[in-house]
Amino acid sequence: MYTTTDKSLTCADCNGEFIFTASEQEFYAEKQFSEPRRCPSCRAARKLSRGGSGDPARSGGYSRSEDRPMYSATCSSCGREAKVPFQPTGSKPVYCNDCFSSHRQSYR
Secondary structure (H helix, E strand, O other): OOOOOOOOEEOOOOOEEEOHHHHHHHHHHOOOOOOOOOOOHHHHHHHHHHOOOOOOOOOOOOOHHOOOOOOEEEEEOOOOOEOOOOOOOOOOOOOOHHHHHHHHOOOO
């Protein structure tokens, strides 16, 4: 594996310079994405013009996490109440945040 350093790129839309950080480069390489052609501002503006949220940190259909309906369920592991963003059907286990984190760690 090689070490990356921050890199200065020129935006294809506004011709402004923006930094493509080392961690962003690693993420893009891991996902096999090509380098970004637009700065974060122009990407957000382009996304907005296509009907997206314009906020690169948000990718779901809800504008804020508070707007998402939450459902109450009993944690399959510890029995405490769990709030989840989906309607539990009983066909799969549901975990509270703590148990979900520990189950997730065991799969890595």
